[in-house]
Amino acid sequence: MSDTTVLSVRDLTVEFVTRRGALRALDQVSFDIGRGEVLGVVGESGAGKSVTGAAIIGLIDPPGRIAGGEIRLDGARIDDLPPEAMRKVRGKRIAMIFQDPLTSLNPLYRVGEQLVETIRTHTSLNAAEARQRAIALLDEVGIPAPERRIDGYPHEFSGGMRQRVVIALALCAEPELVIADEPTTALDVSVQAQIIALIKRICKERGTSVMLVTHDMGVIAETADRVAVMYAGRVAEIGPVRDVVKQPLHPYAQGLMGAIPSLEGDATRLVQIPGSMPRLSAIPPGCAFNPRCSRAFARCHVERPELIRVGSRQVACHLYDGPGAEAAA
Amino acid sequence: MLAYILRSLMQGLVVMLAVAFIAFSMFRFVGDPVVNMLGQEATLQDRAELTERLGLNDPVALQFARFVGDAARGDFGISYRQGRKVSALIMERLPATVELAVLSALFAFVVGVSLGVYAAIRRDGWIANLVMSLSLIGVSLPTFLIGIGLIYIFAVELRWLPSFGRGDVVMIGWWSTGLLTKTGLQSLVMPVLTLGFLQLTLIMRLVRSEMLEVMRADFIRFARARGIPERRIEFRHALRNTMIPVITIAGVQLGGVIAFAIVTETVFQWPGLGALFVNAVQFVDVPVMSAYLLFVAFVFVVTSLVVDLVYVALDPRLRTGNPAMAK
Numbered sequence A: 001m002s003d004t005t006v007l008s009v010r011d012l013t014v015e016f017v018t019r020r021g022a023l024r025a026l027d028q029v030s031f032d033i034g035r036g037e038v039l040g041v042v043g044e045s046g047a048g049k050s051v052t053g054a055a056i057i058g059l060i061d062p063p064g065r066i067a068g069g070e071i072r073l074d075g076a077r078i079d080d081l082p083p084e085a086m087r088k089v090r091g092k093r094i095a096m097i098f099q100d101p102l103t104s105l106n107p108l109y110r111v112g113e114q115l116v117e118t119i120r121t122h123t124s125l126n127a128a129e130a131r132q133r134a135i136a137l138l139d140e141v142g143i144p145a146p147e148r149r150i151d152g153y154p155h156e157f158s159g160g161m162r163q164r165v166v167i168a169l170a171l172c173a174e175p176e177l178v179i180a181d182e183p184t185t186a187l188d189v190s191v192q193a194q195i196i197a198l199i200k201r202i203c204k205e206r207g208t209s210v211m212l213v214t215h216d217m218g219v220i221a222e223t224a225d226r227v228a229v230m231y232a233g234r235v236a237e238i239g240p241v242r243d244v245v246k247q248p249l250h251p252y253a254q255g256l257m258g259a260i261p262s263l264e265g266d267a268t269r270l271v272q273i274p275g276s277m278p279r280l281s282a283i284p285p286g287c288a289f290n291p292r293c294s295r296a297f298a299r300c301h302v303e304r305p306e307l308i309r310v311g312s313r314q315v316a317c318h319l320y321d322g323p324g325a326e327a328a329a
Numbered sequence B: 001m002l003a004y005i006l007r008s009l010m011q012g013l014v015v016m017l018a019v020a021f022i023a024f025s026m027f028r029f030v031g032d033p034v035v036n037m038l039g040q041e042a043t044l045q046d047r048a049e050l051t052e053r054l055g056l057n058d059p060v061a062l063q064f065a066r067f068v069g070d071a072a073r074g075d076f077g078i079s080y081r082q083g084r085k086v087s088a089l090i091m092e093r094l095p096a097t098v099e100l101a102v103l104s105a106l107f108a109f110v111v112g113v114s115l116g117v118y119a120a121i122r123r124d125g126w127i128a129n130l131v132m133s134l135s136l137i138g139v140s141l142p143t144f145l146i147g148i149g150l151i152y153i154f155a156v157e158l159r160w161l162p163s164f165g166r167g168d169v170v171m172i173g174w175w176s177t178g179l180l181t182k183t184g185l186q187s188l189v190m191p192v193l194t195l196g197f198l199q200l201t202l203i204m205r206l207v208r209s210e211m212l213e214v215m216r217a218d219f220i221r222f223a224r225a226r227g228i229p230e231r232r233i234e235f236r237h238a239l240r241n242t243m244i245p246v247i248t249i250a251g252v253q254l255g256g257v258i259a260f261a262i263v264t265e266t267v268f269q270w271p272g273l274g275a276l277f278v279n280a281v282q283f284v285d286v287p288v289m290s291a292y293l294l295f296v297a298f299v300f301v302v303t304s305l306v307v308d309l310v311y312v313a314l315d316p317r318l319r320t321g322n323p324a325m326a327k
Helices: A048-059 A082-091 A113-124 A128-141 A159-171 A190-204 A215-222 A241-246 A250-260 B002-029 B033-037 B046-055 B060-073 B086-120 B126-140 B143-157 B182-215 B220-223 B228-261 B260-265 B273-282 B286-313
Strands: A005-018 A021-034 A038-042 A064-075 A094-097 A177-181 A209-213 A226-231 A233-242 A308-310 A314-315 B170-172 B174-176
Touching: A005 A048, A005 A113, A005 A209, A005 A233, A021 A048, A021 A209, A021 A233, A038 A048, A038 A215, A048 A064, A048 A094, A048 A177, A048 A209, A048 A226, A094 A159, A094 B220, A113 A128, A113 A159, A128 A159, A177 A190, A190 A209, A190 A215, A209 A215, A215 A241, A215 B086, A226 A241, A226 A250, A233 A241, A241 A250, B002 B060, B002 B286, B033 B046, B086 B126, B086 B174, B086 B182, B086 B228, B086 B260, B086 B273, B086 B286, B126 B182, B143 B182, B143 B260, B182 B228, B182 B260, B228 B286, B260 B273, B273 B286
Parallel strands: A038 A209, A038 A226, A094 A177, A177 A209
Antiparallel strands: A005 A021, A005 A064, A226 A233, A233 A314, A308 A314, B170 B174
16 A cells, blocks of 8 residues: 555455345455545446445445445544544545435525535534635536525526535535545436536546546546446456556456447447346355356356456456466456 | 415415305204294294394395305304303303413424434334334324323322313403413313324324435435534434425314314313313304304414415425426
8 A cells, every 4th residue: 555545445345234144245345546546436236336435435324334344544444433433534534426416415405504514514614714615616616606506505406506516515625535426327418528527627636536436437438547347246357447448357347348339430239248247145156257257167166266466457357367367368 | 485375375265265155054054043043932023023134034145245254353143052242252262272272282293393303313222112102002092081091190099180170360361371370280281281192193203204214315315425413414404304294294283283172172171162162062052163163264274374384484495486396
């Protein structure tokens, strides 16, 4: 872990306790996010993307719980903090942006009230100063006439504008890390690009790190510095976005990238990964991807692959491990 | 906004007219008012004179208009049985019922909301579970049984509280209040508990389920993600959202408390409007009955109007005047 690492996740395991035993939503997930870096996290629904974000910010709903591993922010563990100490981390040092801006804001309070409340929770500003700060934030996220709009109610804003307000709320206390959980999924396509550009610009200006959870590979390719591909609660491949998108190593990542439609070239049928992701209660032994993998061999059915370093990235696949690995690549 | 209030007012007016028509019809269908007023030994001439004097020979529509006009001025005629103006009888009984009902409503609302919030926040605590179980008893026990049970325990066995009546009252102008004397307050305790208990349990259960629902909302999760203290999330963000549906139901319920204090007033021999109505029914005292009917309707119309206004105060989405924006 280097000096520039903001967030370090090691062997993070999250379980949901049910009547029929514990289900592992996350199984020994490890990754780092550097200062000012944008880490994209992709994967199918249920791969554990959102759970990872919730675990980092300490908001896993019961019966879920962190069953193992550790999360470090600037080198200090935060996964075992008492609730009150963790609350002070939330919003101040780690912020979160949710999927649906229409439901993320309390409909009964003016956006200014919600901004001022958040600012005053984390700083010692008085009401007037907090209001000034709120107006400046709204201006920064591109809300026109912020000194007037600050007294508007959420329902008076459009979807894209509300997501801008949500971003302003997340940035209130200048956090080191912003977790954006599918921030554009609920928005119009025309607005999506603006919001992504906004998140990217603001975080670059402030040196804020971003964990961008999405299943939109286009967004990842445009925005992220590095990308982590998740599958069935584990990291399949993680590395610089150029390498992973252009030349993925893990068969699952290859399938995922192959499924992106391209504007150039012939309109051929998109590649499809056969089958579907296993339920958490029925993850096969060995590599979780083995039932769907065209290149699976005997070892894949017995031994679970760990993340190993291959060039600039890490990949969890037996194809790149041991003798003959290069040939497979 | 103004249109919204005007619409509520118009609706209230229509309801009042409809009820007035029913109240008016009672005079025509429940016995003959002339016979009722003159008794058995009247001559035919007496009857003809009275019929003319009461305007009963006029067209029905005119009679109804006259009835509505009189009622709007607070004139409900003369009680058959007591021979006094109905308005005076009502004014005399009104303070007792209003004090009882308002205190019950207040008791039900304050305690109900507090317990409901507690039960929602400490969802798995044993006290919350105990309160929830006990509330089932409140929902299923009939009011008169609770009243009689209270009388048995606190008036008969323990002898702490009086079993009937209002105790000593003090006159403030025409308003008689039991709030200023010791016996008056003591007399209020059991009737208030009895009348408010059912509403309390209903409000409590409603608040709990609404609050649990709101606590699952995205904006609560986002407030948590911003590090807002949990107490503030519960009492500022969640409670106000909880209260919007609760106010509607509670408002209608509280109207019911004022209107239907009859059972409680009967059990405790409370000298209020409910008791007046029960006596009026026994003696087919139609003017009193129809006035009571109008009073009940009036209470409901006013409470629902107040509920609408509180609604607007609580929910900014209704204030913009754009109904499409309100959910």
